[in-house]
Amino acid sequence: MTSSTTRPLLPGAGVYALKVSPYLPQAAGPATVTAWTMLMSLSTGQPVALLDASGLTVERTAATTVLAADHLLPPDARTAAVIGYGRIGRAHARYLRHVRPDMTVRVVSRTRPEELDSGIEAVAGIREAVTGADLVMLCTSAADDVVDPRTLAAGTVTTSISTNAPGAREIPPAAVPDLDVYVDARTTLHVATELVQAAATGWDPATVRGDLTGLVAGSTPRPSGKRPVYFRSVGLGIEDAAVAWAAYQYDNETTEGRP
Template sequence: MDRDDTTLRVLSTSDLAGLDISLADVVDTVEQAYRTLAAGKSDNPRKLTVKPDDGHSVSYAMLGRDGVRNVVAVKTSYKHGLDKGRDQQHYYTTLTIYDDTTGLPVAMMDCSRIGSLRTPAVSALLARECAAPDATTALVIGTGTQGRLALPFLLTTLPKLDRLLLSGTHPDGIGAVRTELARHFPDREVEVVDDLKSAARDADVIVATAGGHTPAAVEADWLKPGATAILVGHGLAPSTLHHADRVIATNEAQMRVTGTDMADSDGNLPAVDLELPVIISGVSKPRTSAQQRIFAYNSGLVVTDIALGHRFAELALKQGLGTEIPLWK
């Protein structure tokens, strides 16, 4: 069917699951989104949030524009059952993209796979930019969705890493980490560690992706000189932020909203030295010495979801995937 202004192509979870996209393609797409934002060609307004008084659900809406791809998009996220166990929760996230050149809708899609790829790609970019020049050892904390892809993405941006460590307690999750690593890098192996303190002392790069109930909490005095600690979920104690020589964030405003669990006893967070888009643009460097300990905070920016979502839409349209719905007819 020819595209017109009355139809919308809907890409389901299964449509997107079958798309083949390399880790390098994901990293390049996300990096381009940061460069475009730093150049002032994209717009990334602060997200809107609504949450009932009893906290049983939370909803987000994020609007953005990619000035290189010339697309506008809206991302929505809704999670219900925060007062219940994970198996009783409901989570839905969608991305709707419009072509700002033709004025036509591009697609509406499930955004879960986009987020599951975008976040570890951002961690990998933070690691590439912030890691000391001689970094060889990486430690991932957590074996959930983000932990399972953390190592493959780290090896994509830091191929010289020669020791890969994993801190996790769930056998199925550990198995999934091994499976993902073997799928992308069949010649590499991961070492599961029991002593988190000892592993943290050895690590040049730490990516903390654990869930909120984890007992893992790396302290600042466990970190070696020159270490980079990246927070995605949980697994780092607040001291790693407050005693860092440099603090990097994808976005300082978002860190101050979502990173309150890292605040000191007075409820304060330290100032951010640099944001990732500025670093990616080449204007500033994240470290001024190889011995500095760096804390990096990974929070999502909708422009990265838009760029990666548009890339997925391009691949899906070439394969004829999705369902055309005459939504406005």
Template sequence: MKNLSESDVKKALPSVDLKAALKSALMGLSDGTSKQPNKTIVELQNDKGDCMFFTGVVESLGCFGVKASPYLVEKSAKGENPVTAYTMLVSSETGLPTVMCDATYLTVARTAETTGLAVDLLLNASSAKKVAVIGSGQAALAHLEVQLRDRKWEKVSVFSPSLAASEEKVEAFKRLGHNALEIASSAEDAVSNADLVMLCTSANSPVVNSAALKVGCLVTSISTDAKDAHEIDPKSLQQMDVYCDYRETVALKAGEMSLAKAEIDWSYDSIVADLPELLSQSATVETKKTRFWRSTGLAIEDIAAAFAIAEA
């Protein structure tokens, strides 16, 4: 069995076509060769934390997989990252484990690449000139790096409340190499006239005023798995075409959707399409409408990513 550390993952990533691996696994949800159950959460006593288990099957890769992601409160109290993540792959032929992979950073990378795939499918790339990023952590950096790799942007705007005060974070964005990158003074300034708005935070309340969004833009959101976590006003879903990574599991994870259902009688039936449907071309995208795409993270993405890294 291969044991892959975070450093192994980071070393291998530049040589891996992660987006292609994710695309193949997601297309398997259309023909049944990929299986994606809902996550399972096990809580510790006395509010000490919990562990989320993400399971799936990608038959094209010949493996089952599970990602375990614990959240330990005591680590947070010590100033340490309370979240870890490990993905184990098991051969569907032999039943034996084949890979154990530290998935902490790989989760960041596969999330950014999955968003990149959604952008490929939902953005009117021929007229897109400005991208805005809300957030300043690893996820924000990874998302912007994918976009700067995949297409040319005339303007890049980044905002988070703590960004301007952190020279280290500002330099990290500047090292991505875009000569028209600006650190905005507010979220509204950042998203003004942006064709693509990527929300890359762990917020549990809106991080941008929906009224500031350009009509016809694409908004992507990652948020977190925490109950009711959301980055955009749930009421704004009524004015948007809504998409997601996988409609069969989104109801348990997307806070803005569950809140919209409760507050304004929004329906999950309103979701226009998910990634498998978009990839199979069974849905039409109206790019003149403002579009909202929600990432919830899928085990088959973790399986495909870990497999690709192990094979590199």
């Protein structure tokens, strides 16, 4: 059995989160993989909540992307493309429509999407989706390039979440030096395949314009407007903790309001 564990701290909320994801090989059939997040009180040391982290991961991933995109996009951005419309892609569209209700979202899916919400439309292919888009959100499980941001207009924001598969990426490493690059955290520079490979061939990671914390705090410079923009996230323990705490608070509020 193997297991990955993170312990991010939320001192303002008075809790820390413990996330455990065991990998349990099975004699017959595929391994069993689960993920659980527990919130623990900093004052009593007692468990506050236990949450299924698989659902939280979907919400955390989409929320992180849209939070960054909202800070990187100009106020008059009108069109977005979501490439890959599975659970995570749908969450991206949902969060974006909540934060930017005036934006139209074009989606590309391998299978025909079910009934689409207002403001979301299915298109035939990637080229049609990204043409003229202000924002391109990559939500695929691809192991190779999906979009080359260099083919998009200056100022267009491309986001990528990729997967945890070895070598997975959604844009070509050769494109990285020609982009205004932002990351969810500086540690992403050592994990994201395309950024690691770009650095190995001469790109200077010090040219990254900022991270998610800086975007939210307003201490990170805005995109230059001269090049396409790229935001890369890999998922952080502190993001899991924040979403778990938000879910716990929401559940408490709705429970208190029930008859």
